[in-house]
Amino acid sequence: MxxxxxxxxxxxxxxxxxxxxxxxxxxxxxxxxxxxxxxxxxxxxxxxxxxxxxxxxxxxxxxxxxxxxxxxxxxxxxxxxxQKGLELVDLLMVMTAWGDKWLAGEAGPPVLYRHHACGEISGVDLRCDHCGEPMHAGDVDTLPGPGAEAA
CATH class of the missing domain: 1.10.10.10 (Winged helix-like DNA-binding domain superfamily/Winged helix DNA-binding domain)
Structure with missing residues (x-):
């Protein structure tokens, strides 16, 4: 197929x-x-x-x-x-956070992340690269970008 x-x-x-x-x-x-x-x-x-x-x-x-x-x-x-692959793993970490929240069930998440910089167990959080505030789907608008004309 x-x-x-x-x-x-x-x-x-x-x-x-x-x-x-x-x-x-x-x-x-x-x-x-x-x-x-x-x-x-x-x-x-x-x-x-x-x-x-x-x-x-x-x-x-x-x-x-x-x-x-x-x-x-x-x-x-x-x-x-x-480097391209490492950045894709960042995407997989966000997918994991969603799966942990909605699909892990009573057993909880199968994997935890320990942050190298502070040594603490942490979740993944999307943040605005300008102001540092959390950024989620309801917090943004989509606008045409420079690549939109290529279509």
């Missing part, structure tokens, strides 16, 4: 989905961020088929989200997040 391509749309959400909209991609990124950097580690953790994992890793490398680094002569590779 051919996947719909969103990359040409004048919408940053659609373009992001073109990179990580396939359901396995965010989980692959999560695993690499969590330290599962080798193919067999990721495959074992996710229970994903080798074919699908190969396709997802190739796509994420092609998109510049992951980099391959050889670790032996066969060749075998480990995968590392690029």
């Amino acid at each position: 051919q996947r719909t391509q969103f990359g040409a749309m004048a919408c940053s959400i659609a373009r992001t989905l073109d990179v990580i909209g396939e359901p396995w991609s965010p989980l692959v990124l999560r695993d690499v961020w969590a330290g599962f950097t080798r193919f067999d580690q990721i495959q074992a953790d996710l229970g994903i088929s080798r074919k699908v994992l190969t396709e997802r890793l190739d796509h994420l490398v092609e998109e510049g989200v992951l980099e391959r680094h050889p670790y032996d002569r066969r060749p075998r590779y480990e995968y590392r997040l690029t």
Whole structure:
């Protein structure tokens, strides 16, 4: 089944989905961020088929989200997040906060975040990069940006 391509749309959400909209991609990124950097580690953790994992890793490398680094002569590779990939993990952290709030149930969140700077367990909070105030969907208006004309 051919996947719909969103990359040409004048919408940053659609373009992001073109990179990580396939359901396995965010989980692959999560695993690499969590330290599962080798193919067999990721495959074992996710229970994903080798074919699908190969396709997802190739796509994420092609998109510049992951980099391959050889670790032996066969060749075998480990995968590392690029800066672009690290910033996508920020998005996954926001998704996690939503899932923790609405889907975690009585057991509570399966993962906690300890902030390196202060050592405290914390949640993720969106803030305005100008004034530092919390910023949520009800606090903003959408306006056409310079890329809107490209459509």
